[in-house]
Amino acid sequence: MADSQENDQRAQRRANLASLADLGVPVYPHAFRGADPDRDADTVSALVDAHGSTCGADLESAQVRTATAGRILIVRSFGKARFLVISDGRKRIQVYVRKDALSDGDFGVAALLDIGDHVGVEGRLFRTRTDELTVWADRLEFLAKCHLPLPEKWHGLTDVETRYRRRYLDLIVNPGSRAVFEARARVIASIRRFLEDPERGFLEVETPMMQPIAGGALARPFVTHHNAQDMDLYLRIAPELYLKRLVVGGMERVYEINRNFRNEGVSTRHNPEFTMLEFYWAYRDYRDLMTLTERLLETVARDVAPFTRDAVGADGGDPRGSGADDDAAVVFGGRTVSFRGPYPRVKLRQAVGDAAAERLGIPVSESDLRNRGTAAQVAARLGVETVPGHGPGKISLEIFERLCEPAILQPTFVHDFPTEVSPLSKQRDDDPDTVERFELYVAGMELANGFSELNDPVEQRRRFEAQLRDRQGGDLEAHRMDEDYVRALEYGLPPTAGEGVGIDRLVMVLTDSPSIRDVILFPLMRAKS
RNA sequence: GGGCCGCUAGCUCAGCGGUAGAGCACCUGACUUUUAAUCAGAUGGUCGCUGGUUCGAUCCCAGCGCGGCCCA
Numbered sequence: 360m361a362d363s364q365e366n367d368q369r370a371q372r373r374a375n376l377a378s379l380a381d382l383g384v385p386v387y388p389h390a391f392r393g394a395d396p397d398r399d400a401d402t403v404s405a406l407v408d409a410h411g412s413t414c415g416a417d418l419e420s421a422q423v424r425t426a427t428a429g430r431i432l433i434v435r436s437f438g439k440a441r442f443l444v445i446s447d448g449r450k451r452i453q454v455y456v457r458k459d460a461l462s463d464g465d466f467g468v469a470a471l472l473d474i475g476d477h478v479g480v481e482g483r484l485f486r487t488r489t490d491e492l493t494v495w496a497d498r499l500e501f502l503a504k505c506h507l508p509l510p511e512k513w514h515g516l517t518d519v520e521t522r523y524r525r526r527y528l529d530l531i532v533n534p535g536s537r538a539v540f541e542a543r544a545r546v547i548a549s550i551r552r553f554l555e556d557p558e559r560g561f562l563e564v565e566t567p568m569m570q571p572i573a574g575g576a577l578a579r580p581f582v583t584h585h586n587a588q589d590m591d592l593y594l595r596i597a598p599e600l601y602l603k604r605l606v607v608g609g610m611e612r613v614y615e616i617n618r619n620f621r622n623e624g625v626s627t628r629h630n631p632e633f634t635m636l637e638f639y640w641a642y643r644d645y646r647d648l649m650t651l652t653e654r655l656l657e658t659v660a661r662d663v664a665p666f667t668r669d670a671v672g673a674d675g676g677d678p679r680g681s682g683a684d685d686d687a688a689v690v691f692g693g694r695t696v697s698f699r700g701p702y703p704r705v706k707l708r709q710a711v712g713d714a715a716a717e718r719l720g721i722p723v724s725e726s727d728l729r730n731r732g733t734a735a736q737v738a739a740r741l742g743v744e745t746v747p748g749h750g751p752g753k754i755s756l757e758i759f760e761r762l763c764e765p766a767i768l769q770p771t772f773v774h775d776f777p778t779e780v781s782p783l784s785k786q787r788d789d790d791p792d793t794v795e796r797f798e799l800y801v802a803g804m805e806l807a808n809g810f811s812e813l814n815d816p817v818e819q820r821r822r823f824e825a826q827l828r829d830r831q832g833g834d835l836e837a838h839r840m841d842e843d844y845v846r847a848l849e850y851g852l853p854p855t856a857g858e859g860v861g862i863d864r865l866v867m868v869l870t871d872s873p874s875i876r877d878v879i880l881f882p883l884m885r886a887k888s
Numbered sequence: 889g890g891g892c893c894g895c896u897a898g899c900u901c902a903g904c905g906g907u908a909g910a911g912c913a914c915c916u917g918a919c920u921u922u923u924a925a926u927c928a929g930a931u932g933g934u935c936g937c938u939g940g941u942u943c944g945a946u947c948c949c950a951g952c953g954c955g956g957c958c959c960a
Contacts, residue, residue, distance in 0.1 A: 367932075368898060368914050433923075440920035457920050474913075487921045511899040511912050513924050518899085520955045532899090624889095627957090744960085874956095887954060 368508045375471045376504045382467055384501050391479035391502055393426025400426040400479065403447035407492065415486030425494060427452070428479040428502060430531065431472060433512055441469060442493075445478065448530065448537060453493040454480050465499040474512075475505025475531075519874075523882050536877075542667045543866045543878055547616060549662040550636055550862075553655050554614050561612040561638055566601035568594060568618065574844065575599030575783070577836045579622040581631075594620035599783065599857065600844045602639050603812060606855050607847045614638035616862065627874040628804055631883050634862040639812070643856040644785075645795040648809040649772050652799060652858065653700030656770065656865075660687040660698035663869050691802050691868045694768060702770040702799070710773060711755050714762040715741060728755045729777075729792055748832040752777025752792075767800040774798075776810075782822040782838045784810035799860075802868050809858030816848035 380386050393400040406427055410418065429445030429452070436442075440457035456469045460482070472478065479500040487493050510516040515532045522529040522536070529536045554561035571590070573580035575597030583592050598615050605613050616636045623629060640647065664686065688697040708725040715723040715737050727733040734751040738744075743757050755777055763773070774797035778786055784794035796810035813819050822838075823845070829837035866878040876882035 371914065435922050435925055436919090437922075437925085438919045440922085442922050442925085444923080453923075455921070459920075485921095487923085489921075489923070491921085491923070493921085508898040508913060511924095513912065514900040516899070518895095518955090520895090521899095523955090885954065 369506055372473050372504065372506050372508075375473055376506075378471050379468060379501055382464065382471075384464075384468055386501065386504065388500070388502060391426075391428045391500060393479070393481055394498065395426070398426070400428055403427055403429045403445060403452045404450040406452055406484070406494075407450040410484055410492055413484075413492075415490065418484050418486060423484040424482070425484060426479065426481040426498075427494065428477065428500075430505070431474055431476050431478060432509070432532070434472065434474055443469075443472070443478070443480075445480075446531075449541075453487075453491050454478075454482075454496050455485075455487070455493045456480075456496050456499060460495060460497050461499060468499055468501050472501070473505060475507070475509045477502035477505075519876075520884075523876050524884055524887070526880055538667070539866070539870045539872060539878055540880060542663050542870050543862075545663050545666060546659055546866055546869060547862065549659045550616065550655065550860075553658050554638060559612070561614045561640075562610060564602070564605060564610065564613050564615055565617065566595075566598045566605075566615060568620075570595050570601075572839050572841050574839060574841050575601075576619075576621075577780075577782075577838060579835050581620050581622050596621050597635070597859065598637050599859070600841060602637060603852060603855065603857065604844070604847045606639050606641055607850055607852050611641035611853070612639070625883060627876075628864065630863065630875050630879055633875070633879075636860040636862055637857070639855055639857040641853045641855045644811040644854065645774070645797055645809055645856055648856045648858050649702075649704065649774075649797060650700075652772075652807060652809065652860075653702055653770075655860075656698045657687045657700050659865070660689065660869060664689050667870050689869055689871065691871050692873065694802075696769060696802055696868055698770060700770075702772055704772040704774055704797075706775045707759060707773050707777070708755060708775070710763050711759045714766075715758060718762065728758075748829060748834060750777075750779045752779030756780050764800060764805070765803045768802055770799060770801045770806075772797045772799055779825075781810065782826050783813055783819075785813045785815075786818075801864075804864050804868075805861070806864050806868075807858055807860040809856065812852065812855040812857050814848055814852035814855065816845050819848055820845050 376386055391400060406425055410423065427445075429447045431443050432446050432451065433444035434441060439459075440455070443454040443456060444451050445454055456466070458466050461469070479502050480494055480496040481498040482494045482496040485493055485495050510528065510532050516522055516528055522533070551563065553559070555563070569583065569592040571592060573593035573596045575595070576599065578596045580593040580596050583594065584590070585592055597619055598617065602613055602615060614636060615638075616634065618632050619635050620632050622631065625631065640651070667689065685697050685699055687699040688695050690696070708728045711728055712723045712725055719737070719740055723737055727737060729751055731751045731754070734754040735745050738754050738758055741758060741762070743754075743761050745754050745757065749757070759773070775787070775793050776784065776796040778784070778792050778794050781794040781796050784796040787793045787795055794810060796808070798805050799807035813822065823840045826838040827840055830839070863875050863878050866872070867875060870878060872878050
């Protein structure tokens with residue numbers, strides 16, 4: 360037990376740390392700045408960015424001095440010299456440590472370094488015989504100890520469970536993982552830039568994550584409790600009702616990028632907490648949203664795609680293979696997905712009817728799907744289970760999810776949803792069974808959901824009451840009554856369009872990540888004893 | 889919720905009824921421009937957990953745990 364444990368690499372590393380302390384080296388120093396008080400140390404990334412393509416002769420004549428720091432990832436050791444590869448988490452640079460270039464003390468430190476330790480070095484840049492950009496170190500500073508061995512340098516860490524549970528390790532040894540999260544940050548920054556462009560003028564706001572009534576979506580919430588107020592609260596399933604209250608309050612263009620929480624199963628496309636962009640646009644309708652969405656996603660894809668192609672390694676094929684010079688195209692799962700607009704628009708019942716007809720070999724009309732009896736028959740023939748409480752709208756949606764959703768690869772707007780499944784959307788003037796609502800599908804996933812907002816408080820109350828009946832019928836995802844929201848509508852919500860965009864799924868497509876867990880730094884995992 | 893697959897050294901993986909192997913890492917030695925450095929040698933394991941079958945189980949069986957993929 361203790362013996363075999365003490366014999367392991369951890370003990371060896373601890374012994375090296377003790378030896379450093381014996382040499383009088385501060386083993387947990389407070390900072391690294393380099394010897395020159397007038398200059399900050401360079402990051403490894405900055406060095407590589409600045410000199411990654413400078414040739415050796417130019418480096419010799421310029422005599423570029425640097426102080427830089429990073430984590431040791433590789434050591435190649437010779438008798439009186441060694442090469443270290445250090446990383447700042449983004450990029451790597453080689454450091455050449457030779458006995459005759461360092462003080463005895465510093466070379467003694469070098470001998471006690473383990474892979475994973477943090478070090479600071481100073482020296483001049485040069486290129487080796489093999490043309491590798493390298494710091495010729497004349498000073499070496501120990502910065503922090505890595506007490507545990509790192510995963511293998513060649514295969515890295517491939518076990519997905521460990522990658523999710525110990526993301527820090529994944530980030531240390533798998534550069535592609537870091538690149539995914541850099542891309543994620545770029546996606547979000549690009550969205551903010553797009554919406555806040557003065558031409559569009561959206562204002563970022565924050566609304567409650569803890570809500571007394573979990574509204575704005577059809578989903579089961581997490582419950583929590585406020586002790587001092589002795590009050591149950593729900594983690595929000597959507598910010599929608601609060602954002603629309605702000606529009607009532609005169610904030611005509613608002614958006615929020617933040618977490619939603621839904622008490623549902625986990626899958627490659629679902630994490631209980633996930634990030635949504637939600638935005639509201641007064642005086643516009645769902646057609647305007649579709650156009651804006653095309654521009655938004657095209658812009659984001661353009662901003663991020665070139666970066667992901669080389670950094671994430673999401674280049675399994677030529678993303679421009681199908682369309683010439685499509686800079687808004689990415690490869691996802693080996694197939695090219697282009698975010699260049701405009702996207703096809705298909706009506707939900709039309710899509711369902713066509714798919715059902717093709718599958719069954721009999722005509723299925725839109726009106727079949729508006730009638731509960733015939734819709735249920737179609738579902739039964741397709742093997743899609745229906746619940747007695749489900750109306751024709753819910754049944755159509757079930758069929759859509761089963762038949763159509765997985766088959767959609769390129770961005771496609773599916774629009775004109777049944778009113779029954781859309782309690783917050785505005786009806787079409789010519790068709791009260793249908794609302795002005797769309798969902799955007801990409802690569803078999805729902806990426807966005809938007810609609811013209813229902814702003815008639817009387818109709819809103821009726822919709823909530825219909826939802827309450829569904830709830831009494833056992834539908835735990837049915838919407839709850841929110842009296843204050845109805846009151847807000849009574850003060851007058853202008854004609855408004857609103858939309859939610861799933862950021863995690865968007866990042867999945869843009870970074871060619873097969874699982875939502877690959878794009879969330881710390882995805883939910885079961886506790887492991 | 890169901891089906892299939894996986895869990896063996898720090899990491900990546902072999903092994904599959906007779907008391908456990910490789911590569912990398914680690915340790916010792918050689919080596920002052922290497923880059924999966926090289927060369928020589930040595931160390932390291934409750935084979936996910938619990939039970940069963942067996943003279944004997946990492947291996948077969950059952951249950952459980954965690955994860956992956958597919959389906960609902």
